[in-house]
Structure formats: C-alpha cells, structure tokens
Amino acid sequence: MPTLSRLVALSTVAILGVAGQALAHAQLTKNVPADKATVATSPAELDLHFSEELDIKFSGVKVTGPDKAMVKTGDAMLMDEGKTLMVPLPEMLGPGAYAVEWHVLSTDGHKTNGTYGFTVKP
Structure with missing residues (x-):
C-alpha cells in the first residue's frame, strides 16, 4: 500500500501548508494604551505591536472619541523592525x-483589521 501512505503524506503536507498560511497574518499582540x-492623561501616541512586519502604505488607524467625533492623528510610522505601528496624537x-x-x-x-478601546479619565 505505498499509494495510501503517499496519499496520507501529501494530505498532511497540504493541511500544514494551509495552516501555515493562516498563521501568517499580522496579529495585534499588544497595544498602548x-x-x-483607563489612562490618567491623554496619550501622546498609540503603539500597536504586531506579530509580523507591516507595509506602512496600507496600514493605519481611525480614532473616534466621545460622541463619535473623529480624532486627528499624525502620520503613522513603523518601529521595532516594522512590527510596531506608532500613531502620534498631536492634540490632547x-x-x-x-x-x-x-x-x-x-x-x-495578508490584510487584518480590528478594534479596541480605552478611556481617558476626567
């Protein structure tokens, strides 16, 4: 039955290949805040740490505040060998x-997206 064992081996390789591709997406591993x-003061920047290196041209954030008002952000930049997206917050x-x-x-x-939230104390 060499054919059956070859089929099992090929199936295993195919499954592992698909699983490996699923793991290749950049996952958010940590964010500050x-x-x-709940933070005591307004942060000067947002730091989003990812599991993979990012392409800055197609990466970014949108921040909304109380009453769904848009928050002005500065130009995002990459840090930590391209795995951290740093977004300045020029206004308090x-x-x-x-x-x-x-x-x-x-x-x-690979594209990924998500949301999170934080609160600035009064």
Whole structure:
C-alpha cells in the first residue's frame, strides 16, 4: 500500500501548508494604551505591536472619541523592525471613551483589521 501512505503524506503536507498560511497574518499582540484601559492623561501616541512586519502604505488607524467625533492623528510610522505601528496624537484627548479601528497589511500580503478601546479619565 505505498499509494495510501503517499496519499496520507501529501494530505498532511497540504493541511500544514494551509495552516501555515493562516498563521501568517499580522496579529495585534499588544497595544498602548491597552484595550479597555483607563489612562490618567491623554496619550501622546498609540503603539500597536504586531506579530509580523507591516507595509506602512496600507496600514493605519481611525480614532473616534466621545460622541463619535473623529480624532486627528499624525502620520503613522513603523518601529521595532516594522512590527510596531506608532500613531502620534498631536492634540490632547479630552476625558471620555475612545475607539481605535486599525487595519494593516503584512509584508507577505495578508490584510487584518480590528478594534479596541480605552478611556481617558476626567
């Protein structure tokens, strides 16, 4: 039955190949401020750390504050060998809840996105 064992081997390789591709997406591993955190003062920047190197041209964030008002952000830049997206916040954030919507493209071509939130104390 060499044919059956060859079929099993090929199936295993195919399954592992698909699983490897699924793991290749850039996943958010840490963010500052942290999700659901309450911070005492307005952060000067947002730092989003990912598991993969990013393509800055196709990566960014949108921040909304209290009453769904858009928050002005500076130009995003990459740090930590391209795995951290740093987004300056040029204006002080007032007290309230903020939502961060992010989208990134890893250098291997996979897109991911997500949201998180934090609160600035009154």
